[in-house]
Amino acid sequence: MKERILEWAGYVAPSGSEGGLQEALLGAVREAADEVRVDVLGNGIATKRGEGPHVVLVAHADEPGVMAIHVDERGFLRLISIGDVPAHELVGRQVRFTNGVTGIIGVEGKVKREDIGFEHLYADIGAESEEEARSRVPLGTAGVVWEPLSEIGTHRLAGRALDNRAGCAVAAEAFLQLAALGRRVSVVFSAQQAVGARGAGTAAFQLNPDLAIVIDAAPAGDMPEAPRMALSLGKGPCVKIMDGTAVVPLDVKDHLVESARRLGLAIQYEVWPRGLSDAGAVQLSQGGVKVGGVSYPARRLGGLAQVIDLRDVAGAVRLVVEAARSW
Amino acid sequence: MLLKRLTEAMGPSGFEDEIRGVLRAEVEGHVDRVYTDVLGTLICEKGIDRPGPRVMLDAHMDEVGLMIVHAEDNGLLRFRPLGGVDPRVLVSKPVRIGPEKRFGVIGAKPIHLQKPEERRKPLPLESLYIDIGARDKDDALAAVRLGDVAVFATRYEEIGEGCAKAKSFDDRAGCAVLTEVLRRDYELPLYGVFTVQEEIGLRGAIAAAYRLQPDIAIAIEGTVCFDVVDAPGHGQGTVLGRGPAFTLQDGRTLADRRFLEFMIHVAEKHGIPYQFRRVKGGSNDFGAIHRSRAGVTGGSISIPVRYIHAPAQVMSLEDYRNTVRLVQAVLTELQEGGFRG
Numbered sequence: 001m002k003e004r005i006l007e008w009a010g011y012v013a014p015s016g017s018e019g020g021l022q023e024a025l026l027g028a029v030r031e032a033a034d035e036v037r038v039d040v041l042g043n044g045i046a047t048k049r050g051e052g053p054h055v056v057l058v059a060h061a062d063e064p065g066v067m068a069i070h071v072d073e074r075g076f077l078r079l080i081s082i083g084d085v086p087a088h089e090l091v092g093r094q095v096r097f098t099n100g101v102t103g104i105i106g107v108e109g110k111v112k113r114e115d116i117g118f119e120h121l122y123a124d125i126g127a128e129s130e131e132e133a134r135s136r137v138p139l140g141t142a143g144v145v146w147e148p149l150s151e152i153g154t155h156r157l158a159g160r161a162l163d164n165r166a167g168c169a170v171a172a173e174a175f176l177q178l179a180a181l182g183r184r185v186s187v188v189f190s191a192q193q194a195v196g197a198r199g200a201g202t203a204a205f206q207l208n209p210d211l212a213i214v215i216d217a218a219p220a221g222d223m224p225e226a227p228r229m230a231l232s233l234g235k236g237p238c239v240k241i242m243d244g245t246a247v248v249p250l251d252v253k254d255h256l257v258e259s260a261r262r263l264g265l266a267i268q269y270e271v272w273p274r275g276l277s278d279a280g281a282v283q284l285s286q287g288g289v290k291v292g293g294v295s296y297p298a299r300r301l302g303g304l305a306q307v308i309d310l311r312d313v314a315g316a317v318r319l320v321v322e323a324a325r326s327w
Numbered sequence: 328m329l330l331k332r333l334t335e336a337m338g339p340s341g342f343e344d345e346i347r348g349v350l351r352a353e354v355e356g357h358v359d360r361v362y363t364d365v366l367g368t369l370i371c372e373k374g375i376d377r378p379g380p381r382v383m384l385d386a387h388m389d390e391v392g393l394m395i396v397h398a399e400d401n402g403l404l405r406f407r408p409l410g411g412v413d414p415r416v417l418v419s420k421p422v423r424i425g426p427e428k429r430f431g432v433i434g435a436k437p438i439h440l441q442k443p444e445e446r447r448k449p450l451p452l453e454s455l456y457i458d459i460g461a462r463d464k465d466d467a468l469a470a471v472r473l474g475d476v477a478v479f480a481t482r483y484e485e486i487g488e489g490c491a492k493a494k495s496f497d498d499r500a501g502c503a504v505l506t507e508v509l510r511r512d513y514e515l516p517l518y519g520v521f522t523v524q525e526e527i528g529l530r531g532a533i534a535a536a537y538r539l540q541p542d543i544a545i546a547i548e549g550t551v552c553f554d555v556v557d558a559p560g561h562g563q564g565t566v567l568g569r570g571p572a573f574t575l576q577d578g579r580t581l582a583d584r585r586f587l588e589f590m591i592h593v594a595e596k597h598g599i600p601y602q603f604r605r606v607k608g609g610s611n612d613f614g615a616i617h618r619s620r621a622g623v624t625g626g627s628i629s630i631p632v633r634y635i636h637a638p639a640q641v642m643s644l645e646d647y648r649n650t651v652r653l654v655q656a657v658l659t660e661l662q663e664g665g666f667r668g
Contacts, residue, residue, distance in 0.1 A: 016576070016581030016582070017584075039621065039623050040617075040621065040623060041617065041622040043622075067575060067576055069603075069606075069607075070605050077540065078561035078605075080576060080606075080607040081607070082576065082581070139603050140576075140584075163657070196618075198581075198618055199622075202617060202618060202619075202620070202621050205622075225608075234478070
């Protein structure tokens with residue numbers, strides 16, 4: 001698990017530019033699947049035929065990022081955000097584009113820190129002319145704010161894109177285990193979640209699941225003076241009760257809780273009224289889809305780097321497999 | 328003059344009857360079948376039994392407007408915007424209200440009577456009203472019903488060097504492009520779709536895309552252009568006269584890169600100028616269409632329009648003609664199998 005998370009978090013995959021990452025993700029499940037594809041919106045989908053209801057595991061592959069939208073006459077790039085990215089946190093940071101070009105983000109003078117918006121930022125990629133910049137980073141090229149990955153403490157990882165590469169690792173591992181059990185199962189590495197769950201709905205339309213389980217990060221609240229949130233690192237995976245996109249049907253929630261009880265697995269409950277996930281888009285696809293969620297707590301969710309606990313991630317795999325197997 | 332007929336027709340979101348009738352008359356005889364769906368979207372079928380990818384060309388026919396919601400005792404009418412209207416552009420503008428196109432003017436307290444602090448602030452929506460010259464409430468409601476909708480009274484006119492001004496180039500310019508495109512024949516199944524209710528949430532396009540299930544969709548849109556004094560390069564959106572604009576990212580869409588590259592290739596092959604829409608805000612019908620069912624490939628082609636959603640909008644007629652050429656060229660290349668879906 002840890003190796004997969006670290007490898008996958010090394011990919012630059014802002015929303016709409018998930019292609020390179022999808023190859024790696026699907027590569028991990030290809031052998032066990034009957035069918036593997038990347039669809040129109042960029043979702044990576046693997047399906048295994050087998051026994052029982054069709055359970056679909058959904059984990060978004062993408063991350064928020066930036067896009068080059070303009071080059072000035074001196075070769076500086078102007079940026080817009082992809083998804084929700086705090087502009088003032090980008091100053092002085094390294095940007096890495098999908099084609100490997102890197103640069104440093106600067107801010108125009110005379111702008112107060114609290115007033116910084118994307119219109120004040122620029123990326124310096126070392127170009128000496130407009131032409132050079134344009135040829136190295138064509139307009140529309142997407143990138144991310146680079147942040148190294150590290151193992152901290154005994155069980156924890158810190159760094160960029162752990163949300164939701166850890167979820168991808170959970171979904172991939174659970175898919176492999178369920179396929180080995182002979183279950184009918186699909187995994188969706190969904191595209192464009194960070195811009196509004198655009199991929200997941202179309203994937204659910206294609207698969208028409210009997211049950212979908214969305215695997216994603218949820219905000220931990222166990223830091224000093226943290227915004228109030230009853231989730232802590234290391235206390236187990238979270239069963240989603242509700243987020244800003246969906247209320248999990250009681251029978252699905254009860255089934256997840258009962259599955260955890262059978263495993264003797266400690267769990268937490270995710271109640272995240274303003275949280276955005278793929279759950280709502282999946283639930284409202286086709287004529288309505290049964291949806292549940294299994295999350296792992298993450299500190300600094302929405303920031304440039306997150307901290308997660310591998311024990312929560314391992315617990316999430318066990319919970320997803322047990323719940324899917326017994327649905 | 329097509330652009331004149333289309334821009335001067337009324338059609339605020341949800342009240343598209345007049346513009347729909349105008350468009351139907353323009354396309355009849357050039358397409359195999361014309362019909363409306365439940366929401367009122369006008370769908371034109373052209374060669375739908377031909378082999379090849381099913382292509383949906385979209386232009387929304389609705390425009391922003393002002394809905395009359397209340398009549399005061401003195402006969403002045405209160406209103407609410409229908410779609411995104413900046414209240415600061417409204418004061419003193421002439422409007423036409425309802426199916427009878429009754430004349431009105433948006434009134435406000437004259438500068439002579441404004442307190443110093445009032446002069447410093449833009450007039451909020453609550454302080455504006457529409458004056459139709461009514462004596463009192465009964466007189467007003469005999470002429471205008473609550474729920475009637477007003478649009479700007481601007482006439483179409485060609486101005487300056489190859490430009491034109493009108494209301495609602497967003498998106499009657501796109502409707503005009505689509506109308507011209509539908510007058511030629513293509514060797515592929517084609518749906519020309521004039522949608523309703525785009526300005527209030529891309530609503531017509533959601534139902535139309537679900538019904539038609541296109542393989543490829545292109546939205547043709549009049550888009551934001553602010554290439555004026557003091558606007559930095561990355562704050563312009565688009566530039567007038569530099570050709571049709573491709574969307575990289577807007578509020579509802581991340582460009583489908585393969586189709587974007589295909590359209591760029593077509594523009595370059597046919598020697599048609601193009602630019603990119605360099606702003607994230609705003610959206611168009613493709614934002615709804617690409618999420619339909621299992622997902623739809625395609626993109627959008629936009630005509631730069633200065634002062635969209637305002638009473639008088641300005642467009643370059645050369646941009647307009649280049650957009651017609653570009654859409655035709657894209658269809659020609661699609662029928663040759665130039666895009667592998």
